Amino acid sequence: MITGASSGIGAAAARLFAAQGAAVVLMARREERLRALAAELTASGARALAVPGDVASEADAAHAVKVAVTEFGGLDCAFNNAGYATAGTPLHETDAAVYERTMDVNVRGVWNCMRHQIPAMVSRGGGSIVNTSSVAGTRATGASAAYVAAKHAVIGLTRAAAAEYGERGVRVNALVVGSTRTEMMEQVLRTAPELEDRFAADAIQKRMAAPVEVARAAAWLCGDGSSFVTGAAVPVDGGATAT
Template sequence: MSMTFSGQVALVTGAAAGIGRATALAFAEHGLKVLVVDLDSAGGEGTAELIRQAGGEALFLPCDVTKDAQVQQMMTQAVDAYSRVDYAFNNAGIEIEKGRLAEGSEAEFDAIMGVNVKGVWLCMKYQLPLMMAQGGGAIVNTASVAGLGAAPKMSIYSASKHAVIGLTKSAAIEYAKKHIRVNAVCPAVIDTDMFRRAHEADPRKAEFAATMHPVGRIGKVEEIAAAVLYLCSDGAAFTTGHSLAVDGGVTAF
């Protein structure tokens, strides 16, 4: 079954690198116009330029997803540019926690919840009315396998991803009859620049991360992008409120 699309415009947050960049490129490869959204202007513009170099159409929109006014302005710019947003991948997120719950700080809590939860909520807050007005759409939010179970020494991050799944399921039910599907993708450990930076000082940790997955390796950004495109495509027309684990078998235990 090939993935087909009924719309023309995709929006990706956190698109400056990693999963976001890979997904933006994948949307463009399928012929969609792509709105590249990130706080990192250099990286975001770099993603848009890669799309243009490959013959696609892309526009970079700088945005801090934790700021209501900026998200609202970003969505206004998206409509001004392309009139509609058919698919939205709310992917912007951070992971800065490395200790047990009682060792965490208020600053860590606010930062993680601000981007991972408030950011997703704000994006959907402005995407959903637009999609209702245009007759439908599809949204995919980035959660994590940490949102499907426990994540020792990452309790705040885990809580934030559980919250993303809660937002996803609730929105899916609220807007199902408005022809808007809302799903989440739940990656395990993925080979991103962030992962490499975190393990460059101790390669043994990177090797251990691979052994955590029954398939014997960590995931690729392109594999998450493929899952996102599937959830947006007509092939998933009967799928909403679902949290899709793309995890090399981690959650099968």
């Protein structure tokens, strides 16, 4: 199950996971794009289903998990990647609606998904969950205060869930993602173009990531190669958190 799958990191992950043989349930709000991606993957011989929905809705999250269990026999891995961000508006100028949407998608969305993914995995004897956090989940970055708070919360939820369900076979990890050239990033840069040089300079590699570079880290955390990794906040940030 991949959320935020209609573009960016989520779409890259869908293509990568499918190429590695996974059956994928794709969730996002943009139905037309989601169905086009599922059709693309199916045409290539993969097993893929589009389940349009908003992670901020628990009913939508529950439905996506149910589809995975019903159509593919169970849920082994989940990549909770859906996100929402705005430019770095000062805290006192940030609308309450922006704060609420930022928290709803980035925090409540992960909460909603895990509440239903975890029981499905426990019933199969285990599984792996990967949640998308950010460098903004470790320090202030120039992103909005609401986004910084939300991505810190994702790491907290990840660690708590890992501690609660580790002995029941469910691993839970977070990706500390650096600046990545996604559509969401392009929207932010259109609003605040002066941030582009800052984002690139933040990484030791002096560039932004391609979405597939983040997807590869998620695929590793979902696979057996990371079987002794849980409760971790794994940097995929070009070294931004190393300095």
